[in-house]
Amino acid sequence: MRLRLDGVVKRFDGVTALDGISLSLSGARSIALIGPSGGGKSTLLRVLAGLELPDQGGVEIDDVPLPTDGESLISYRRSIGTVFQSYNLFPHLTALENVTLPLVQAHGYAKEAANGYAMELLDRFQLASHAGKRPYELSGGQQQRVAIVRAVAIKPRFLLFDEPTSALDPEMTAEVLDLIAELRAQGREFIIVTHEMGFAKRVADHGIFLGAGKIVEEGPAAELFDTPHTAELKAFLGKVLKY
Amino acid sequence: MSRRRFQILFARSKGNHEEIPRFGRTVGVISALFLLALVFSFAFSRLHYGWNWDAVYQYRQKFVSGWLITLAISAASLVASLIIGLAAALSHRSPFLPLRYLGKVYVELIRGTPLLVQILVFFYVVADAFGIGNRYVVGTLTLAFFAGAYISEIIRAGIESVGESQLDSARVIGLTPYQTYRYVVFPQVMRRILPPLAGQFASLIKDSSLLSIIAVSEFTLNAQEVNAFTYSTMESYLPLALGYLALTLPISMLSKYLERRYRYAS
Incomplete structure (x- = not known):
């Protein structure tokens, strides 16, 4: 995907979350956003997801500026798949219904067609036996995998992951990361905010290190993780890779 | 003890989960009823009162017609109060500020004043000015506006209890605001507000008795009249209590049934 950010600023009640982010990328299929908490990673992802409008600056994805009015924002959001850290699924719906809700309501599927297609997807990701369960009956890892299936089901242009494993224990983290790696192998494009540095290094083409609302360092993932240039990134990697 | x-x-009990076997429930219900029966039969046995059911029985038709009127008024104002309550709850979230504050003022005014005064003002002032002469229509609407204010607060609290993350999830899958309410918010709100809503409906049915002051010929007014004709106070009012119970108990049972049906941990 081609991504162009031009001086993006976002403030919340006087706190500057994004402080002039500029970036021009083409050809990256998977991008990892890393950095300390409060550095602006999640805010940037929410801007790209069409959930927050920047206060200043412009965002272009594949040469199309991000829309700003309500109607076009809704159709923009329908064209991408976003997965948050937790509580993605609606608690009153079964896993299957969670997957079919956007298909039927936002993408014009007939109910039966949506059911058949969603079951096929759940089956492909070894979740078919959980189709009739509500989120509280699923483990955290299963919930996240269903949420990812829901995001993939709409055939999105690309996926956005906001710390998809931060609320999970190590075993479940592995099953979710395996699924994301599988999507990567299928050639699906995504941007991921993550604290799993080993994973980011393995699946991302490009890495962006954000700190205090600015891009501190960015580059091809292999270089970024192996030969960091800035003192900030060196210190950050030193800390997170220590244990 | 075994x-x-x-x-x-x-x-x-274990946390919020309780385990009560069938025989325990039967024994519990019977002993509770027995205890109550004991207290009341003692109280009534000490009462020196000449029971005269025959005189009251002659007026049984009045009880039946009054009860039916109360049923009709309650049912109509119950439906209307739901619509009004929903509209008022949504107005609290309206981006159009005059509408939002109209909703807030409505709720505060109704909840802060006695129903008795509202009935008098609506009937003798407002309805009169707008040319609505039918006391049954005015009575039903007044009750609906009264209960609507409470229902609006119940619905508002229910809507606010649906977390921000749910709304974000609804937005990222591309639901419109209407679809978000229809498929994400309301199904969850329904389950959470059923118990307080049932309580409000039971109150609404009992509050309809106040319409007797504008001579709506409902259940309570008919019982008062029978009392005036026969001087048999107990015999007139005890059937009244039973008649209201016959309306409120089914609501309470229906609410418990729906609560079970919509149950899921969250």
Whole structure:
């Protein structure tokens, strides 16, 4: 995907979350956003997801500026798949219904067609036996995998992951990361905010290190993780890779 | 004491989950009813009162027609109050500020003043000015506006209890605001507000008795009249209590049934 950010600023009640982010990328299929908490990673992802409008600056994805009015924002959001850290699924719906809700309501599927297609997807990701369960009956890892299936089901242009494993224990983290790696192998494009540095290094083409609302360092993932240039990134990697 | 014997009289609980076997429930209900019967039969046995059911029985038709009127008024104002309550709750979230504050003022005014005054003002002032002469229509609407204010607060609290993350999830899958309410918010709100809503409906039915002051010929007014004709106070008012119970108990049972149906941990 081609991504162009031009001086993006976002403030919340006087706190500057994004402080002039500029970036021009083409050809990256998977991008990892890393950095300390409060550095602006999640805010940037929410801007790209069409959930927050920047206060200043412009965002272009594949040469199309991000829309700003309500109607076009809704159709923009329908064209991408976003997965948050937790509580993605609606608690009153079964896993299957969670997957079919956007298909039927936002993408014009007939109910039966949506059911058949969603079951096929759940089956492909070894979740078919959980189709009739509500989120509280699923483990955290299963919930996240269903949420990812829901995001993939709409055939999105690309996926956005906001710390998809931060609320999970190590075993479940592995099953979710395996699924994301599988999507990567299928050639699906995504941007991921993550604290799993080993994973980011393995699946991302490009890495962006954000700190205090600015891009501190960015580059091809292999270089970024192996030969960091800035003192900030060196210190950050030193800390997170220590244990 | 053995576990089984213990369970005849005591519920075993673990957190919010309770386990009550069928025989425990039967024994519990029967002993509670027995205790109540004991207290009241003692109280009534000490009463020196000449019961005269025959005089009241002659007016049984009045009880039936009054009860039916109360049923009709309650049912109509129940439906109307739901619509009004929903509209008021949504107005609290309206981006159009005059509408939002109209909703807030409405709720505060209705909840802060006696229903008795509202009935008088609506009937003798507002309805009169707008040319609505039918006391049954005015009575039903007044009740609906009264209960609507409470229902609006119940619905508002229900809507606010649906977390921000749910709304974000609804937005990222591309639901419109209407679809978000229809498929994400309301199904969850429904389950959470059923118990307080049932309580409000039961109150609404009992509050309809106040319409007797504008001569709506409902259940209470008919009982008062029978009392005036026969001077048999107890015989006139005891059937009244039973008649209201016959309306409120089914609502309470229906609410419990729906609560079970919509149950899921969250």
